[in-house]
Amino acid sequence: MKHHINKYPVFLLLLSVICFGSCKKYLDEKDNSNFVKTNYFTSGSQAQTFVNGIYTSLYLFQNGDAYGESPFITIELFAGHTTSLGQSVNNSNVINQRTDAVNPGFEDVWQNSYVGISNANLALQQIPAISMDETLKKKLLGETHFLRAFFYYHLVRLYGDVPLITEPVTVNSATLYPERSAAASVYDLIISDLQAAQTSGLPAADQTGRVSLGAVNTLLASVYLTTAGYPMQKTENYAKAAATAALVLPSYTLFDKYDYLHDNAHKNQGELIFQNQYLVGVRTNAISQLTLPFNLPVGAYGDHYGAMVPTNAFFNSYEANDLRAQERQFYFSSYPQYGDPSKTVVFGVHALYKYFHVESALGNGICDENWTFLRLPEAMLIxxxxxxxxxxxxxxxxxxxxxxxxxxxxxxxxxxxxxxxxxxxxxxxxxxxxxxxxxxxxxxxxxxxxxxxxxxxxxxxxxxxxxGVTMKAQYYLWPVPQREINTNNKLKQNPGW
Known part of the structure; x- marks a missing residue:
């Protein structure tokens, strides 16, 4: 099974993907190439559909390819506690601190984040003028503010100073070829967006996959905690982080089984505050395949990439008797062989059971496990x-x-x-x-x-x-993708890259 990452222009002028469905939410895709602003933003249902479309940019983080490369893996490799047993040269280069600005993963995150931002900007411009139910309008604008903040929060942490675009871009816009804005200004917008979302009438929690007040407050608490540290060092934000995280705690409960973190029955429930939604027949992923040991017959998958495998040293860092380190809790080291369960496959490593999707492994190998962006323990620890x-x-x-x-x-x-x-x-x-x-x-x-x-x-x-790898100072940030610099000479590269 091969998973492709789509390429997009740096700043989309119009939305090319619109989503429909109730239970499916933003899962279902439809080409809407005839979309223009003058014939679209005229009703509440159109506003709802357009905002659904913004959610689809979240999929960029789990997009993957046949070599085991995916943004969620690249981010993790930078932390240094992961090996990659697969065949990706780019993954190996990240682990060994020899990657460069032409790594396609850096480009994918940059471009696709700005797809989501450009569509959020258009929604924030157009939806206020629509004659529609005011409660729904406020809610949709709140979701949009959150999503724009979410994309910018990833961009500013990964790349530092980034172009700050808050209005729709046209061929005549001064921001068609933008300069990088100071990270402080980007954080100001993120905080402003999340504060706007706080007052938009969102529910405290949501079990359908949409943005909730819990998601808004968890993300804002994370932003405050981040800005209290390097490079901003606004230590007064520690108090804001604590106060904001406290708002989240009453609305969620810890699961009593770790299995519920990665099964289908408990999606968007319990401690799961904000997840990326997947559904067989609509949108699937290769999360299990990417995190299983390379080429071992575990589950009904066509490929086992071994792209993100914990180091044994990290696994051994858990305290004695920690349940999370016991077999088939957060990790596992063996499993019945697919097709012949009387035999046991011994991995030789501790793979991530917290991402093992039993439903697809024992079924047809098509995975619709949700990816969790935010959950209760993060808010508790913030x-x-x-x-x-x-x-x-x-x-x-x-x-x-x-x-x-x-x-x-x-x-x-x-x-x-x-x-x-x-x-x-x-x-x-x-x-x-x-x-x-x-x-x-x-x-x-x-x-x-x-x-x-x-x-x-x-x-x-x-x-x-x-x-045995010591982090280079340049690795505090990702490089600005070289293709972006080649296209826009106003962009300057990060130090060391």
Whole structure:
């Protein structure tokens, strides 16, 4: 099964994909090449359909190809705790710190993020003038503000200063060939968008896959936590991060089984705050295939890419008796052979069971597992970390981290200093949110890496990881894709690239 990544212009002038459906939400695609603004934005149903279309840009993060390359994997490789057993030269180059600005993954994320942004800009311009139900209008605008913030949040963390486009672009626009804007300005827009979404009447939680108030507040809390660290260092935002994360906690509950993180029955429920939606017959993915060991007969998949495999050293960094490190919890090292379950396939590595999709593995190999962008433990750990930075370890902060540890069958933390508690939270983020595209962004904002061999944290650019690679300072950011620079001479490259 081969998964292709689509190419788009840097800034789309018009939307080319419109989505329909109720339960399917933004899953269903339809070519709408006759779309023009003058004949489209005239009704509430058109506004709903257009916003559904913006959601489709979220798929860029799980797009993949036959070599095992995908943005969600590239982001994880930068954190240094992942091996790639497959055949991707680009993945190997990232792991060994020898990639460059022509890596297609950098281009895909840049271009496709701006597809979503350009469509969000058009929606924010056109929907306010539509005569339609005002409650629905506010909700759709809130979803759009969130989605634009979501794309910009990834862009500014990955590339630093990026073009800040807030209006639809035409061939005559000054922003057709834009300069990069300061990261501080991009963060200002992200925060403004999320604050607008907070007051748009979104539900506290949503089990259909759409943006909820919980998603808005979790993302905003993450933004505040990020901007309190490097490179912004606005430490006053720790208090804002804690207060915003606290708003999320009452609306969600932790699962009592880790299996529910990656099965079909529990999509968009429990602790799952915001997911990318997949459905057999409409939109599928290769998440399981990409994260299984290379070329082993596990499940009904045509290919097993081995593109994202945890290092043994990272796996061994879990505390003794941590449930998450036990077989078929977050990881697994063997499985019945597909076609002959009387035999057991032994991997030789610890693969990611948290992304193993049993339904497709035992079925026809077509995976519609949802990808989780935001879940409750992240909000809980943001609250604990930010609270600690403001007030030191509080009972409320201990409560949040200890709930996560209790589920993992670990003893509660107590009696720690502020510095010790900070380190404990960072470790918990690595272990609970493992391989969910959080670790690289934690390295960026803390300038520390988790030295799993010594169970300590060290300076990111002087501490070798378990693979013997020391992060280059340039790797705090991705390069601006070379193709973008070749097209637009106003764009300047990031340092070191």
């Amino acid at each position: 609250y604990a970390e930010a609270t600690n930075e403001v007030n030191g370890p509080t009972d409320a902060a201990y409560t949040q981290i200890n709930l996560i540890r209790a589920r993992a069958k670990l003893p509660p933390l107590a009696g720690l200093s502020k510095d010790q508690f900070r380190t404990a939270i960072w470790k918990e983020r690595y272990h609970e949110l493992a391989y969910e595209n959080k670790a690289y962004f934690d390295i960026q904002r803390t300038h520390q890496i988790y030295n799993v061999l010594n169970n300590t944290f060290g300076d990111a650019t002087t501490t070798a990881n378990e693979q």
